[in-house]
Amino acid sequence: MKRRWQVWVVAAVSIFVWAALTYAYFRAARQAIWDEIREHLMSVAQSVALSIDPEEHQRVYREGREDTPLYQKLTEQLQRFANALLPEVRERGPLLAQESIYTLVPSQGKTWHYVLDSSVPYDLNGDGEIDEDEDKAHLGEPCDVSEFPEMQRCYLEGKPTADKEFTEDKWGVWLSGYAPVKDKTGRVVAVVGVDFNVTTILEKEKRLRRTAWLVFAILSVFTILTALLFERIKQATDELREKAKALAQAKADWELTFDLIGVGVAVLDENFTVLQVNKALTQLLGKAEGEIIGEKCTKVLHPELSRSEVCPYERALKEGEIVSHEIQLPDGRVWLVQARSGIVDGKLRRTVHSIQDVTAERRARKLLEQTERLVTIGQMAAGVAHEINNPLNAIVGMAELLCEDLEDEGAKRMAEHICEQALRIGRITKNLLTFARPRPQEFTPVDINEVIREVVEMKSYQLRSNNIAVVLNLTEPLPKVLGDKTQLQQVLLNLINNAEDAMSEQGGGTLSITTERGEGLVRLIVEDTGKGIPPELLPHIFDPFFTTKPVGKGTGLGLTIVYGIVTGHGGRIWAENRPEGGARFVVELPVALQPEIQSQTSAEKRKEQGGLVVKRRILVIDDEPSIAAVLKAMLSRDGHKVETVSDGAEAKRLLQERDYDVVLCDLKMPKVDGAQLFRWLKETKPSLASRFIVMTGDFLSTTTQKALQEWGVPVLHKPFRMDELRALMKRLPQ
CATH class of the missing domain: 3.30.565.10 (Histidine kinase-like ATPase, C-terminal domain)
Structure with a gap:
């Protein structure tokens, strides 16, 4: 018997401890949940208050009419907030009195006036019919705020508040949050109210309480089950909170990602009305987001169309095709417009337009094509310069021979003019080659x-x-x-x-x-x-x-x-x-800091050109017969013994058989060119390599640059005068 009482005592104590712990946990959890709901209501009210333009709100209140576009716009805005921020409305449907968002204009007394109300039709009286006017506050309708102290505190303190106590009426139990709407001076011009129907929540709370007392009444047998039940409740609550937080974070991440897309993107509905745009598109169009959303795509996304109510891509998009098109704007910019569609059950639901400014890319492509053409021209210019400079050199030499042979002064001046003009052509060719070849x-x-x-x-x-x-x-x-x-x-x-x-x-x-x-x-x-x-x-x-x-x-x-x-x-x-x-x-x-390179004076040139001419054996190598003939004639007049050949292979044979004092060699020749001949001469007759003179019509070629920088031999750029050749020969070693 004693043990039995001990068991009962232990059971009773256990039950009492369980009951106390259950009661304390239930009360703390209840308080935390309701505090969170109040914070949520204040946050919703604050978000709505910030979205309302105080001037537009005051204008609606002053006009006192519900049929104005501005009233409809602000009411629809509240309804969007209600649908987005109070999802319980959609989950429960219209069978219960819905949550709503409304605004009131405060006055000096306890009677304020409604302005906006987000309420939508629902069955209030249970007669099975939905009446649009049931429980919907109309513009200017008075409201006695004496029963709502937190609403008055929100107005007086200018801060968001929420009811500390529940309000009960025939439609259920309510909890409300409030937030002030302030004008530019910080004065509270309206109060936003958010009514939240907590009837269902309280009913759930009562059922939990009855369950707890039922478990308590069944004694300690169900203690573990009760603990597990509360653990499951806590776990479910945490999961709901985590899911809500994850959903909010996902929404924020999506909006951030959407704005970080470097290409302008617009989301359109089935009627090609803009629903959403990213930051890149607003910058590209030079318009605010509000100026784009709600407009037809033909008005804001197709500047190439003067007047059109139909999207140019409508037919293709309704067939599920992807559209890509470049448009040229009047200011010279080039846009790449691409469009994709989403089709559900055979009907167009959404379309996405992307716009990218490709002006720089297109210009860069044209510049690349132009550069490639210039490179080709540069390559052609080298060959053209060689082909032009060779006959020019012959013309210059023949004109100089005529000047020496002609006795008539008029004819001699004409020959000099021929020489000067040929040299001028050579200078122009040189300049063109300089610009054409990098x-x-x-x-x-x-x-x-x-x-x-x-x-x-x-x-x-x-x-x-x-x-x-x-x-x-x-x-x-x-x-x-x-x-x-x-x-x-x-x-x-x-x-x-x-x-x-x-x-x-x-x-x-x-x-x-x-x-x-x-x-x-x-x-x-x-x-x-x-x-x-x-x-x-x-x-x-x-x-x-x-x-x-x-x-x-x-x-x-x-x-x-x-x-x-x-x-x-x-x-x-x-x-x-x-x-x-x-x-x-x-x-x-x-100005250049180093001393300027002084050109030779006329006296020095005369000294260089004067004196006795040393008679030399000269080998002229050029595949142009006219140039070889002119050089032979001019050098022979100076008393030199001159032999000519047309290619490097023949020159090798003569150089092996005979000795020469000077070698004049063209760089570009068939079979063995001037570079190959110089390398062979440097190995077989190094002493003659120092008396090797290069002639070329392409002064920018790699071989010409090597002759100047690596070989260390003099270079004559065609066309050249006989005086230049004579001056070079005088500087050569004996």
Whole structure:
């Protein structure tokens, strides 16, 4: 019996302990859940309050009409919030009084007035019919707030609040949260209320309480089951919280990812109305998100269409095809528009339009194609230069022979003119080859005036054809600058081309090129009489791909390249408009620090050309018979003994049989070329290798550069005068 009582005592104590623990846990969990619900309600109310424009809200209240578009817009906005933030409405359907969001305008007394209400139709009185007006607050309807102290506290303190106690009526038990709507001055102009029907939650709470007491009544047998039950409840609550948190995080991650997409993306509904856009699209269109959402795609996504109510891709998208199309905008930009559709049960549900600005890519592609063409032209230019310079050399030599043979002064002047013009063609060919063929950057002392004369001579025909007069104001003497001559020629050529384009549009003009000597620098000024540069474009004139020329005419890189070359030479460049009209480009380059390379004086040249001519045995090797014949005739007149051959193989045979004092050899020849012959001569007759003279029509070829830098032999660039050859021969060792 005693043991029995002990068992009962133990059982009773166990039951009591269990009951106490259960009661304490239940109360703490209940308090935490309701605190979380209150926080949620305040958060929802605060989110709604922040989304409401106080000025629009006040205007709706003042107008006092529910049939205005603004009232409908704000009401629909509240309904969207209710559907998104209060998912219990969708889960339970319209059988119970729904949760709602509403706004009230406070006044001095206890009677406030409703403005907006998110309520949707539902069956309130249980008659099986849904009445739209059941429990829906209308605009201007009064509300006695004396029973809602937390609502008044929200208005007075200007902070979100929530009911501490439940409110019960015939529709159930409610819990409400409130948040203030403030104007720009911080004054509370309205209060947002969020009513949350907690009837179902309380019913669940009561059932849990009855279950707990039932387990308590069945004594300690069910203690473990009760503990397990509460553990399962706690686990389910935690899982729900984690799922809600994960869902919220997933939504935030999706929105962030959507905005991080570098391509403009728009989501459209089945009627091709924009539902959602990302940040890249708003930046591309230059419009705010609100200006795009709700519009038809033809209005905001298809600027190439002037007036159209139908999406140009509608037919293809309804058939499930992927559309990709490039459009050219009036401002010269190129957009790549792609569209994909989502079809459910044979019907179009969603479409996605993506827009990407591919202007830079298309320009880069054109520039690459242009560069490839220039490389091809450069390769062709080397062969053309060789073919032109060879006959030019023959013409120059024959003209010089005529000058020596002719006694008539008029005929002699004509022969000199032939020689000068042939040499001029050679200079033009040399300049063209310099621009057409890329080569490594090489800094040497450069005479800017010489660069100007060479480029102007090369452009003289085009400038004359476009009725453009050239005025040169060159300071003499001008200090040399340390730079790459080819790149400086490119700078001047680009500036002249821009001036030519500007003046050609108006039928001609005057191009002025001026050089000035400054303190430690040389200044180059290029001016034209065109229309000038619009002031708003001057800060961008050197930006990559920026051009004022018509679409398809310019790459937008000419002045960018000029800017890069000038700054790479330690100089600076700027553009401005002339007061009398036209544009002016100013380039400043630092003067070379090392002593300038002085050219030979006339006296030195006369000394070099004077004196007795040493008679030598000379072997001329050239596959052009006319050049070989001219050289033989000219050198024979100087008393030299000359033999000629047309290829390197024949030259090898003669060099093995005989001795020569000088070898004049063309670089490009069939069978054995000049480079092969020089290497053979260096091995078999090294003493004669120092008296080896190279002749070439392609001064930029790799072999020519080797002859100058590695072989250490003199090079004659075709076409050349006899005086140049004589001067070289005098410097050769005896």
